[in-house]
Amino acid sequence: MAEWGERLAGVRGVLLDISGVLYDGDAGGGTPISGSVEAVARLKRSHLKVRFCTNESQKSRGKLVGRLRQLGFDICEEEVTAPAPAACQILKEQGLRPHLLIHDEVRSEFDQIDTSNPNCVVIGDAGEAFSYQNMNKAFQVLMELEKPVLISLGRGRYYKETSGLMLDVGGYMKALEYACGIKAEVVGKPSPEFFKSALRAIGVEAPQAR
Amino acid sequence: MAEWGERLAGVRGVLLDISGVLYDGDAGGGTPISGSVEAVARLKRSHLKVRFCTNESQKSRGKLVGRLRQLGFDICEEEVTAPAPAACQILKEQGLRPHLLIHDEVRSEFDQIDTSNPNCVVIGDAGEAFSYQNMNKAFQVLMELEKPVLISLGRGRYYKETSGLMLDVGGYMKALEYACGIKAEVVGKPSPEFFKSALRAIGVEAPQAR
Structure with a gap:
């Protein structure tokens, strides 16, 4: 414990990934990774601030959190930083009206966005x-x-489901980049701006976070 | 005509592309590009050797040539250099047994290839x-x-059909390259080896070809 105490000296907040860290998803709803439900509970009982930071773009935050709560996790929607809401903010700021190539389950995150023309x-x-x-x-x-803009919710290569490895958005982003001769703007990990927004949400500076 | 004579001085052979040069494809069978049927006929009447060099990988050579003949072109299967048969040669030489992600219409080109395991x-x-x-x-x-091998029949970004622009194989090649962290071997244009094999088929050296 002393060792952990040293490693956590000066730490005020923790960012936690979800898929592959808290649970492995699958068609049935997923399985918690051993020890993760209790680990989240202990972090919440500690003095540390906790933020969940995910590249999940197959589900809205509401659906993701609902599923995690069913699996026993102490988590609520307001604690989650995810690419879709971050993208919505960019779209609004820049007056962009997207054509959406996304999973149906995440579409509700874009309900307030103008997608005409x-x-x-x-x-x-x-x-x-x-x-x-x-x-x-x-x-x-x-x-x-005239000036093509492509926004990608993450750039993952693949993810693991209980049934095996699955292609993530990154490859498809690369396909459009290559075909159109453009470079996508990535919203989500590993974009520094994405991590910063997660830290802002819990009022913690980067050197104080793990 | 004198000008053409000068430009063709020393030229013994001509490589002709097919899609977008001789004809524009579409679901109905395609349309010859203006003047191309007569241009092929004139080349065939000339002293020049002619080879058709295409990245077409949506049809077997048999089907492609059948369609072009219907459109009035003087062309036969043996005059066509295409990626699928070139890939078959590589597969045989290297003892490779492919998993095929190809158009059904080109599958017959791989009839002689072992695709087990x-x-x-x-x-x-x-x-x-x-x-x-x-x-x-x-x-x-x-x-x-253990050592992933990806062979791509061309690396086109897109092609034009009468209905609009269509994604070509290149983007999908990039998607798999990125997801797997590998580099594909491209069979077809613009691979120098592909052009060389087309020239070998008509016994013409590169400096003598257009």
């Missing part, structure tokens, strides 16, 4: 919705723009 | 077959290999 594309981990037709539509929207 | 992936312009499920399967095959 799109002037950018937002791509998330769309799973089965990454059909050729949907990818081609996103590509065509980008190619018709 | 795959030790590589061949990706072509699969069109609608670029589903998430099919991409994920190709990804999983690669990730299970």
Whole structure:
């Protein structure tokens, strides 16, 4: 314990990933990773501030938190930093109207966003919705723009489900980047801005966080 | 004409692209590009050797040539250099057994290839077959290999159909490269080896070709 005490000297806050750290997702709802429910509970009982920081873009925060609570985690929606709401803020700030290539389960995060006459594309981990037709539509929207803007909710290569490895959004982001000759703006980890916004939410500076 | 005479001085052979040069493809069978049927006929009547060099990987050479002949082109299967047969040669030489992520219409080119217990992936312009499920399967095959080998039939960004721009194989190649952390071997244009094989087929050296 002394060792942990030393390692935590000066630490005021902790950012926790969710997928692959707290639980492994699958079609049925996922399984907690051994010890993680109790670890979150202990952190919450400690003096440390806790923020959940995820690249999950297959579910809205509401659905994600609902699932985690069912699995026994002490977590609420307001404690989660996720790419979709971060992207919504950028869209509003920059007057962007997205064409959305995202998972149906995350669509509700964009309810307040104007998607008429799109002037950018937002791509998330769309799973089965990454059909050729949907990818081609996103590509065509980008190619018709004078200055194509592609916003990607994370840039993960793949993730693990209990059934095996699954392609994440990153590859599809690369496909559109290559086809259109552009560079995507990544919202989510590992973007420093994303981590900073998570820390701002708990009022902790980067050197005081783990 | 004198000008053309000068430009062709020393030229013994001509490599002709097909899609976007001889014709624009579409679901209905495509349309010849103005003047191209007569241009091929004139080249064939000239002293020049002619080879058709295409990255078409949505159709077998048989089907492609059949369609072009219907459109009025003087062309036969033996005059066409295409990525699928070139890939088959590499597969045989290197003892590779591919998992095929290709268009159904080009599958017959691989009839003589052993696809059991795959030790590589061949990706072509699969069109609608670029589903998430099919991409994920190709990804999983690669990730299970100790030394993943990805062969791509061309690396085109997009092509034009009469209905609009369409994503080509290149983006999907990039997606798998990124997700697996590997580099694909490209068979087809612009690989120098591909052009050389086309020239070998008509016995013409590179400086003598246009």
